[in-house]
Amino acid sequence: MYKNKVDRSDCNNSRGISLLCTVGKVLARIVLRRLKILGDRVYPESQSGFRGNRSTTDILFSIRQLQEKCREQNQPLYVAFIDLTKAFDLVSRKGLFNALRKIGCPPTLLSIIESFHTGTKGTINFDGETSEKILGLKWQDKVTNTEVLERAGTTTVFSLLNLRRLRWLGHTWRMEDGRVPKDIFCGELKTGRRCRGRPLLRYKDVCKRDINDTGIEADS
DSSP: OOOSSOOOOOGBOOOOOOOOHHHHHHHHHHHHHHHHHHHHOOOOOOOOOOTTOOOOHHHHHHHHHHHHHHHHHOOOOOOOOOOOTTTHSSSOHHHHHHHHOOOOOOOHHHHHHHHTSSSOOOOOOOOOOOOOOOOOOOOGGGHHHHHHHHTTTTTHHHHHHHHHHHHHHHHHHHHTTHHHHHHHHHHSSSSSOOOOOOOOOOOOHHHHHHHHTTTOTTTO
């Protein structure tokens, strides 16, 4: 599958995908369900990727909140970002299987997992059909933005952002105590103070503004 890189002729810019038969999908689903049970035993609270009812958006939101609070209280913040190229392809399969044994993966389940990585072959389908245009409009048509939104049956980007921001606020507020996004959102830094003058607009302030604009009661 092409990853929207520059050179389509370079095979390194494509990602392999696996298509399983119906029986294989059922088996893979059973294996995945049992692996989730094992994973929940060893995952730290900060691990959000590939977990049920969690998302990497939780961590992105937490980092954004930390940045906002440190800037507000004039505190330094250091962030390290590591992007591993083809991380899954470079990891030793043998090392992964050994790690599964250490966390208590049953031998039968481990044998099934190993079978998914033994003797497999893959093919790449290139130059497939593309999706059709939504409306087929061009700038020469001189159609207003309001009319385009009416034809598409959607609303403005700003309205969608406000809606999703409020939806995420409710999602964060309903989290259990101890979850990283909720603790950072509701908490404050121990040290630091704001600068003089008008304070910087915070995420909480934007949410309050959206709640007032939509007429939602704060206690609802």
